Amino acid sequence: MEHALPPSPVHVLETAVRPAAVMVRGAGDELFDQDGKRYLDFVQGWAVNSLGHSPEAVARALRTQASALVHSSAGYFNAPQVQLCTTLARLSGLERTFLCATGAEANESAIKLARKWGQRERGGAWEIVTTADAFHGRTLATMSASGKSAFAPLFEPKVQGFRKVPFGDAAAVEAALDERVAAVLVEPIQGEAGVVVPPRGYLRQLRELCSAQGVLLMFDEVQTGVGRTGALFAFEHEGARPDVMTLGKGLGAGVPLAAMLCDARVACFEPGDQGGTYSGNALTSAVGQAVLEAVTAPGFLDHVNAMSVKLRGVLEALVPRGLVASVRGAGLLLAAELPAATASDVVRRAHAEGLLLNAPRPNLLRFMPALNVLPASIDELAERLPGLLEAAGRS
Ligand SMILES: Cc1ncc(COP(=O)(O)O)c(C=O)c1O
Known part of the structure; x- marks a missing residue:
């Protein structure tokens, strides 16, 4: 077998636009790349990791x-x-x-x-x-x-x-x-x-x-x-x-x-x-x-609904500040409509700062954390999101 070829993302057929980071490890709400950089993950594999990373x-x-x-x-x-x-x-x-x-x-x-x-x-x-x-x-x-x-x-x-x-x-x-x-x-x-x-x-x-x-x-x-x-x-x-x-x-x-x-x-x-x-x-x-x-364990869906209220509250608090136009969704499938088409800019900036977000539309951010997301992770998002929205809105 030929071992001369070092592992390189260039050999992955290009079917998506991806940042350069190569992910190596995940735990709960966190993901880590090969340089050890930590990301708080509100994408979770596009609503896949219902129990978080590596449960x-x-x-x-x-x-x-x-x-x-x-x-x-x-x-x-x-x-x-x-x-x-x-x-x-x-x-x-x-x-x-x-x-x-x-x-x-x-x-x-x-x-x-x-x-x-x-x-x-x-x-x-x-x-x-x-x-x-x-x-x-x-x-x-x-x-x-x-x-x-x-x-x-x-x-x-x-x-x-x-x-x-x-x-x-x-x-x-x-x-x-x-x-x-x-x-x-x-x-x-x-x-x-x-x-x-x-x-x-x-x-x-x-x-x-x-x-x-x-x-x-x-x-x-x-x-x-x-x-x-x-x-x-x-x-x-x-x-x-x-x-x-x-x-x-x-x-x-x-x-x-x-x-x-x-x-x-x-x-x-x-x-x-x-x-x-x-x-x-x-x-x-x-x-x-x-x-x-x-x-289906007792209390699990209660947690989903409690975290939904908490996350919705975080997003809705940004409406009077003009950073978010409206919030919609159910459970832990929530979206924030932005006042302008800045969503991919927000996602790019967030990634650079170690926060994973998703933008299915030019003016929309979608939030699909793990169903067992920790309240502390939503608190961290609440701290970091306004600055990112403000920066994207200015550029
Ligand atoms: C509603 C819905 N149906 C089907 C699919 C396709 O699923 P998969 O990518 O596993 O083929 C998706 C994926 O995003 C979806 O959101």
């Missing part, structure tokens, strides 16, 4: 499972897979789960399930209503289902069959429903679009419309699920259980784990319709079980 619950599940069974092929059941699917059925009321590795793969599964179901149960209907500015992933079908305008010119021709309607507008969904539509797919809160919260009652209205028209309701809870919005699943806020739900991100707390859950009535896949080498992988499934045990 003991995940490390323990990995250690225990790795020495028992890592992988046995998707062609056999394994104990952690069966346990995790059973836990998800109990917690969500959706009795069937397909486990996979990424949110895009989970949504791809939902799209395929809707098409198969439409073929069987709705006279060949195969179209899916999705929403403007939605984000469902980066496979070709999930990019096509997304409503992100930057995706529009890419990788043509797109996968056909997605009808886009404005987000938060139940009447627009109603108008789009006809005999060619098999399903409606929406995020309960649009994450990548900038934490866009629909009007209260929207999810419930979609539930009623889909039930009345005999169309599948599918919620993409890849970002909102597993405690992120202060309830275990965002659909619980309106008691609007979907027929199909996708999870990812926080479910694996940093290991690649995602899921498509569906009601037993609509579980129409037959052997061979869907699968994947790593579907139901024992190691990642064991982590998913440990994460769900942590998130």
Whole structure:
């Protein structure tokens, strides 16, 4: 083997604009790069590290499972897979789960399930209503289902069959429903679009419309699920259980784990319709079980909601000072709209000073700390953020 090539980021295919720092270690709310620089992390892998960096619950599940069974092929059941699917059925009321590795793969599964179901149960209907500015992933079908305008010119021709309607507008969904539509797919809160919260009652209205028209309701809870919005699943806020739900991100707390859950009535896949080498992988499934045990432990969601109030208070206190225009979101998926398009400048300055923030829009900062974020970390953010906003506003 050739050892002459020193490790260099140049060999990482460029698919993102990244700062030069190379991360080597994380603990809770903190991340450290190879020079030992500390970062306070309010990105947490884009709402992935639900239990913070390198949590003991995940490390323990990995250690225990790795020495028992890592992988046995998707062609056999394994104990952690069966346990995790059973836990998800109990917690969500959706009795069937397909486990996979990424949110895009989970949504791809939902799209395929809707098409198969439409073929069987709705006279060949195969179209899916999705929403403007939605984000469902980066496979070709999930990019096509997304409503992100930057995706529009890419990788043509797109996968056909997605009808886009404005987000938060139940009447627009109603108008789009006809005999060619098999399903409606929406995020309960649009994450990548900038934490866009629909009007209260929207999810419930979609539930009623889909039930009345005999169309599948599918919620993409890849970002909102597993405690992120202060309830275990965002659909619980309106008691609007979907027929199909996708999870990812926080479910694996940093290991690649995602899921498509569906009601037993609509579980129409037959052997061979869907699968994947790593579907139901024992190691990642064991982590998913440990994460769900942590998130459903007594008091855990109370902490999420208490930290949500605290973080929201920190951001709202900046409104009278003219540093923030408005605050929105739920649980620990919060966003601060800025008075000007300075968000990427704030992110750059913050990174230089050892604070990790995210800017999904030119005038918007999104905050997605660990669900077990420490109050002291929010206090530290409160101390450091105003100076960064002021500096970016001056330049
Ligand atoms: C709502 C939503 N769906 C799907 C995805 C895609 O998930 P993944 O990047 O794991 O494929 C994301 C990722 O940001 C998301 O926020």
